[in-house]
Amino acid sequence: MNFRLCHWAGLAGCAVVVFSGSGSVNADAFTDSSTPLLIAQNDELSEGDIMFGDEFSMESESQTSSLIGNNKLLLGGNRKFIFQHDFAYVFTDPEEVASNRSSLRFQWNKVLWQKLYLNIDIKPIVYLKGDDALDEGEDIDSAFKTKELYGALTLGNTSITVGDKIVIWGEAESTPVTDIISPQNITDLVFTSLDESRISQTMLVVDQYAGRHQFSLIVNPDIKVDEQPSVAQVDLPTELEDKDAEIGLRWKAPIGLGDFSLMAADVVDNNGVPVFTEVDTFPEKIYYKGYAMFGTAANLNLGNTAVKIEAAYNNDRAQALDGEKFDKMRHPKGYATSDEFLLGVNMEYQQNGLRDWNAGILHSEFLDYTEDFSLKEKRLNEIYLGVSNRFYHELIDVGLDYQYEIETKASIGHFMVSYRAADNLSVSLDIFNLDNIDGSFDQGSTIARLIYTF
Secondary structure, eight states: OOOOOOTTHHHHHHHHHHHTSSSSOOHHHHSOOSSOHHHHHSSSOOGGGOOSSSTTOOSOHHHHGGGOOSOEEETTEEEEEEEEEEEEEEOSSSOEEEEEEEEEEEEEEEEETTTEEEEEEEEEEEEOTTOTTSOTTOSOEEEEEEEEEEEEEEETTEEEEEEEEOOOOOSOSSSOSSOOSSOBOOTTGGGSOHHHHBOOEEEEEEEEEETTEEEEEEEEOSOOOOOOOTTTOOSOOEEEOOOSOEEEEEEEEEETTEEEEEEEEEEEOSSOEEEOSSTTSOOSEEEEOEEEEEEEEEEEEETTEEEEEEEEEEEEEEEOBOGGGOOTTTOTTSSEEEEEEEEEEEEEEEETTTEEEEEEEEEEEETTOOTTBSSOOSEEEEEEEEEEEEETTTTEEEEEEEEEETTTTEEEEEEEEEEEEETTEEEEEEEEEEEEETTTEEEEEEEEEEEEEO
């Protein structure tokens, strides 16, 4: 039995980043979600320092970036409500509704005593008839998600943050390599926007600023992992490596024409691997192993062109085995391990302020590859191409994206159109075509989305 989890979870997750709106840049993907630099550099905070920006990024960049409007107050702090309804339909066999849900997101932040920054970002969700989140026989269900709920205390050049937090690393949007701290839940595969996919975790973040340099320490005892999309789900127990906390370290600074960073992290893998006990049998569980990542990233600003580069070395990362060739003597743990090298390069070009071009490549190499691996390629290379254009006083946005993995011939194509009907109202339609995902999965689908901010 050749058992494989969807190794395209990485590329599908990438698709979530790129396809959550148009091909334009998602601010959520490039900004550090820690307390803004200007806060830590100033000894005191003021209400004017806090705006709906990094902490209050929206579901889809092109559809909602213009919906921010004027801040509204509640209990002395800035507040925002965002109503969103998604309806997704799969039009390949089997034809079915994939997503039918409404949510009302509440965001609020406030500065107290010019030292303490409070941030609340919560979202109740109602799943309606046909939504994949419903159990068989259910017509309605609900969930409550906490995106972020934390306090950040500023003491001179030091910022200490405690609470439910989302931390974003890396620079390259279409080719993420070092973005491993806050996992992306891609349960719905392409139907989940980047913002929606992020899983918050209760953590401690300490940021130390020295001139133009930022040093960050992350301690996360609340370890969470991704739920695989339905194409890769199996009814197996899961187990996470017994680890007290995930640890992350980062240095970041603007130098010359760009921002540069160095990162190191000890985390639990967001992608689990099946654990075998005997050859050609069903695995006994899905295991999420810990590994170490050492990475670097650069964001170069060259006028109308931005070049984003990421590289990472992953030490002792778990790899899935081919169940038909499983050898207990060679792999007593039931899975393999390998060091990895990843390199991602993404280029963005803005033409005339209305058209955005985006191209990226992602190279992955398994340094300890053997033919026992479920994945039959020692190296993987992905390419990404995208273009978007704004029309009619920038009220209409049309985009086209294509992602292709050369060795496996797997691809994701995407077309989108959005219309900003008012300053606080946006509607959009996205069409996706998934081909040869994980060697056999094909799907065509569409999703309509309405977002109203008040």
